[in-house]
Amino acid sequence: ANQYYSRSEFGAAFRTYTNALEVSPSRIDLLSNRAAASIQLGFWDRALQDTELVLQTNPTHKKCLYRKIKALWGLNRYKDAFNFLKENESHVEGIDLDQATKLVQQSLGHYDIAEMYTLDREKRHDIAEYFGPVEIKRISGKGRGLVVKEKINMGQLIMCSKAFEIAFDQDTIHFRGQNEIPDTTEWDNSNTCEGRVFEKLKMDASLRPQIQKLYSGDDTDSQSKPWKTDDDLTKGLHSVMKFNSFRCEENLSASTAGGKNLCALWILxxxxxxxxxxxxxxxxxxxDMMFVRAVKKIREGEEVTITYWPVNHPARREVIAARNFMxxxxxxxxxxxxxEEGSPVPAKISNLLKLIRQNFNSGNPNLDISLECVRKIAALRPELQRDLNVALLSPEVDALLKLTRICEKSIFILEAMHSVCANNALVFSSPFQSQNLARCYTGEKDAANVRKWWRVFKRDVLAAHGDFTQGVKINELGLHADEIEFYEKLEADPNAKLASIS
Ligand SMILES: [Zn+2]
Structure with missing residues (x-):
C-alpha cells in the first residue's frame, strides 16, 4: 500500500489500507496512512474519522494532528481547524497559526489576490472556499441557475470554489501510465478528470448525490434513480462531465488568467x-481554485451569469451548440x-481582417493601410452595437496594436477595444486598454483624457480584482509606483498641467 501511495496511486493505496484494516481495525499506522490517502482523494469525512481514532489513543501523533487539520479544511471547518491547531500547537509540524488564520479570513471572503498570482498554476492549493449570497433557483427557460440573495457590488467576490476534481497535463501523463492506456488511444485531461471522478464515486457512494444532481442533458434528471451499478455510474457521470466540466486551454486564457491546460469539475x-x-x-x-467576481452591480433576485467561452474563442458558437442550449x-x-437577414457586415469584417493579414504577410507591412482597415471594422457596427464588435479582439488587430507600439495611432483601437471589454467577462483585459490610453494621452499632452482614462483604469481594476490597491500590486499590470503617483496627483488637482507634474 505504501508503494501505491508513493506512486501517487491513492485509490489503490486507500483500498489496500482498508483491506488491511478489516484484519486489524485499530492499527495506528494503517489508520494514519489511510487518512493520508483519503486527503489526496478528497474523502474528508473518512480522513477526519481515521485521524480522530488515532488521536484518541495517541494524542500527539504528529502526522495525524497535521492530517486532521487538513481534513477539517477539506470540510470547510476553518475555525475548528484553527482552534484545534491552537490547542495542539506545540505538537503540530508543517502548519502554523498564521496559515490557519489566513484560511479563516479567506472563508469570510478576504483573499490576497496579489498572492494568488504567485501560486503555481498547475497545483492544488490550501486555500479556503467562500460562498457569497447566492442560491440555486429555477430560472424561466433555462433550468436551474444561481440567483443573488442580496445586492452585490461591482468587483465584489461572489464565490471562491475548490475543484471537486481537476486534471492538469502532468496528471494525464501519470494517469495514462498508471492505467496502461496505449499510445494509440486518444486521451486528454478531460478523460483523466472523468476517470478520477469515477474512481472517487465508486469508492465513496456518499459523494454521488451532489454530482448526480448536476445537469446532464435534461432537466428532470435530479429525480432519476440513483447510480447503483458501475454501468449507471459510467453513463451518468459521462453526461454530467459533458455538460459541467470546465476545460481551459492556455491559448484561450483571456478570461481565465491563472488557469492553464486543465479540465475540472466545480460543483456550485x-x-x-x-x-x-x-x-x-x-x-x-x-x-484548483475558481474565483467568481461581479463585473457590474447585481440586484437582489437577479441571476448571476458567467462566460464559459470568451467571445474571441474561435469556435464559440460550435461549443455552445454542442452543449444543447441557445x-x-x-x-x-x-x-x-x-x-437571417443575410447582412453583408460579417463578410465585410472578415475581408478587412484578411487584408490586414495579407499586409502583414507581404513582408513589408504598411501600418497605415492596416489601421484604415481597423477603422472600417470599427465603423461597421453602429454606436448602439459598439460593445458587440468582437472582431476588434481578433489576433490581427492585436498584432497591429503591438506593431504600432501603442502610440497616438493606437488610441482609436484601444478605445474601441475597451468598449467591447469593459462591462463583461473580458473586464480582465480592460485595465490593459485603459492604462495604455492614459499613457497615450499623456504623450499627447491631453490632460482631460489622461484624467478620464486613469479613473476608468481604477474602475476596471476594481471590477477585475476587487481592490484597486491590490490590483496595482499585481505585476501583470506593469504599473510603477512613480507612475501611479503621477496620475493620482493629476486626478486630485483639476487645474494641474501635465508638464508641471512630470
Ligand atoms: Zn451568446
Missing part, C-alpha cells in the same frame, strides 16, 4: 448559466439576425 459553479457578452460576473482560476445574449442575437 456548475450552476452558473452562460452569457457571451452580457454576463455580470467573471471567473478566474488559480490552480444563448440569448445580445451578441448571439445579433449574429443570428445577421444570418
Amino acid at each position: 459553479p456548475s450552476y452558473f448559466n452562460h452569457s457571451c457578452i452580457d454576463s455580470n460576473a467573471y471567473y478566474q482560476l488559480f490552480g 444563448c440569448e445574449c445580445r451578441l448571439c442575437q445579433l449574429e443570428r439576425k445577421d444570418e
Whole structure:
C-alpha cells in the first residue's frame, strides 16, 4: 500500500489500507496512512474519522494532528481547524497559526489576490472556499441557475470554489501510465478528470448525490434513480462531465488568467448559466481554485451569469451548440439576425481582417493601410452595437496594436477595444486598454483624457480584482509606483498641467 501511495496511486493505496484494516481495525499506522490517502482523494469525512481514532489513543501523533487539520479544511471547518491547531500547537509540524488564520479570513471572503498570482498554476492549493449570497433557483427557460440573495457590488467576490476534481497535463501523463492506456488511444485531461471522478464515486457512494444532481442533458434528471451499478455510474457521470466540466486551454486564457491546460469539475459553479457578452460576473482560476467576481452591480433576485467561452474563442458558437442550449445574449442575437437577414457586415469584417493579414504577410507591412482597415471594422457596427464588435479582439488587430507600439495611432483601437471589454467577462483585459490610453494621452499632452482614462483604469481594476490597491500590486499590470503617483496627483488637482507634474 505504501508503494501505491508513493506512486501517487491513492485509490489503490486507500483500498489496500482498508483491506488491511478489516484484519486489524485499530492499527495506528494503517489508520494514519489511510487518512493520508483519503486527503489526496478528497474523502474528508473518512480522513477526519481515521485521524480522530488515532488521536484518541495517541494524542500527539504528529502526522495525524497535521492530517486532521487538513481534513477539517477539506470540510470547510476553518475555525475548528484553527482552534484545534491552537490547542495542539506545540505538537503540530508543517502548519502554523498564521496559515490557519489566513484560511479563516479567506472563508469570510478576504483573499490576497496579489498572492494568488504567485501560486503555481498547475497545483492544488490550501486555500479556503467562500460562498457569497447566492442560491440555486429555477430560472424561466433555462433550468436551474444561481440567483443573488442580496445586492452585490461591482468587483465584489461572489464565490471562491475548490475543484471537486481537476486534471492538469502532468496528471494525464501519470494517469495514462498508471492505467496502461496505449499510445494509440486518444486521451486528454478531460478523460483523466472523468476517470478520477469515477474512481472517487465508486469508492465513496456518499459523494454521488451532489454530482448526480448536476445537469446532464435534461432537466428532470435530479429525480432519476440513483447510480447503483458501475454501468449507471459510467453513463451518468459521462453526461454530467459533458455538460459541467470546465476545460481551459492556455491559448484561450483571456478570461481565465491563472488557469492553464486543465479540465475540472466545480460543483456550485456548475450552476452558473452562460452569457457571451452580457454576463455580470467573471471567473478566474488559480490552480484548483475558481474565483467568481461581479463585473457590474447585481440586484437582489437577479441571476448571476458567467462566460464559459470568451467571445474571441474561435469556435464559440460550435461549443455552445454542442452543449444543447441557445444563448440569448445580445451578441448571439445579433449574429443570428445577421444570418437571417443575410447582412453583408460579417463578410465585410472578415475581408478587412484578411487584408490586414495579407499586409502583414507581404513582408513589408504598411501600418497605415492596416489601421484604415481597423477603422472600417470599427465603423461597421453602429454606436448602439459598439460593445458587440468582437472582431476588434481578433489576433490581427492585436498584432497591429503591438506593431504600432501603442502610440497616438493606437488610441482609436484601444478605445474601441475597451468598449467591447469593459462591462463583461473580458473586464480582465480592460485595465490593459485603459492604462495604455492614459499613457497615450499623456504623450499627447491631453490632460482631460489622461484624467478620464486613469479613473476608468481604477474602475476596471476594481471590477477585475476587487481592490484597486491590490490590483496595482499585481505585476501583470506593469504599473510603477512613480507612475501611479503621477496620475493620482493629476486626478486630485483639476487645474494641474501635465508638464508641471512630470
Ligand atoms: Zn451568446
